[in-house]
Amino acid sequence: MFSGWDTSVYVNEETRRSRVNPGRAVVVGVVTLGIMYAFYTFAFQGGVTQKALAANGSDALAYIVHSVAGSPWDKVMIVAVLLSIVGATQTALVAGARIAFAMGQDRVLPSALGRSHPRHRTPAAATVVFAVLTLAVTWVYTLSSSSVEGAFTNVVSSVGLMFALFYAATGIAMAVYYRKLAARGVGPFLELIAVPLVSAAFLLWVAFKSVPGLGGWNGNDLHYVYIMLGIGVVFLLIARFIGRSAYFSQPIEAYDPATAGGAAS
Numbered sequence: 001m002f003s004g005w006d007t008s009v010y011v012n013e014e015t016r017r018s019r020v021n022p023g024r025a026v027v028v029g030v031v032t033l034g035i036m037y038a039f040y041t042f043a044f045q046g047g048v049t050q051k052a053l054a055a056n057g058s059d060a061l062a063y064i065v066h067s068v069a070g071s072p073w074d075k076v077m078i079v080a081v082l083l084s085i086v087g088a089t090q091t092a093l094v095a096g097a098r099i100a101f102a103m104g105q106d107r108v109l110p111s112a113l114g115r116s117h118p119r120h121r122t123p124a125a126a127t128v129v130f131a132v133l134t135l136a137v138t139w140v141y142t143l144s145s146s147s148v149e150g151a152f153t154n155v156v157s158s159v160g161l162m163f164a165l166f167y168a169a170t171g172i173a174m175a176v177y178y179r180k181l182a183a184r185g186v187g188p189f190l191e192l193i194a195v196p197l198v199s200a201a202f203l204l205w206v207a208f209k210s211v212p213g214l215g216g217w218n219g220n221d222l223h224y225v226y227i228m229l230g231i232g233v234v235f236l237l238i239a240r241f242i243g244r245s246a247y248f249s250q251p252i253e254a255y256d257p258a259t260a261g262g263a264a265s
């Protein structure tokens with residue numbers, strides 16, 4: 001529910017009318033997910049009791065359908081959930097491969113990831129790497145012991161927190177990038193500075209308030225957050241001091257509405 005809608009942004013260079021359609025797709029995706037989330041929240045609690053829903057959280061959809069409509073509709077819901085997992089995996093693969101592609105071109109990840117297919121012009125190398133990693137992680141999780149399975153569960157539990165931090169950083173970056181355009185009036189300021197920064201602050205507040213539910217700052221879930229952030233810092237230092245990527249010497253950009261063609265300055 002909290003990711004996947006932004007994938008259209010990552011495929012903007014492969015989209016017709018790329019200056020318009022990806023942004024519209026994001027807005028439609030967010031609105032659709034908001035409506036679906038509200039609907040399912042009320043539907044779940046209206047279909048079964050809260051205690052029963054909590055007791056069957058691992059297969060809530062099939063349980064609710066079985067309680068409301070009986071069999072074989074619960075089996076149909078299981079198939080629908082499996083298909084949705086396939087769709088969600090493809091969405092994550094598309095987004096992850098294109099993020100890695102951009103980072104590979106900036107040489108903050110291995111430059112091989114920044115290669116595109118000579119015919120289809122898609123990030124072929126990054127797609128293959130992410131597909132192999134996804135399959136490897138899936139098999140490790142499936143065949144692992146209970147301790148390894150618990151580690152994977154803790155990582156998954158912390159993903160929402162990581163997304164909140166990621167989108168908060170995106171809101172801050174948007175305000176910085178469009179700061180010159182926002183200075184043109186009250187409307188642009190509210191749209192390009194106030195809303196992104198308020199949204200970022202709200203997400204940071206949500207992340208902070210979520211920590212107790214994840215076991216506290218010293219809980220297992222947060223330990224994996226620290227590990228993932230640490231891995232990111234290691235990659236950053238490697239790209240900066242060993243790979244000597246030019247990315248770190250680039251000035252902070254700002255959209256300049258006075259520039260012909262809408263280029264950044």
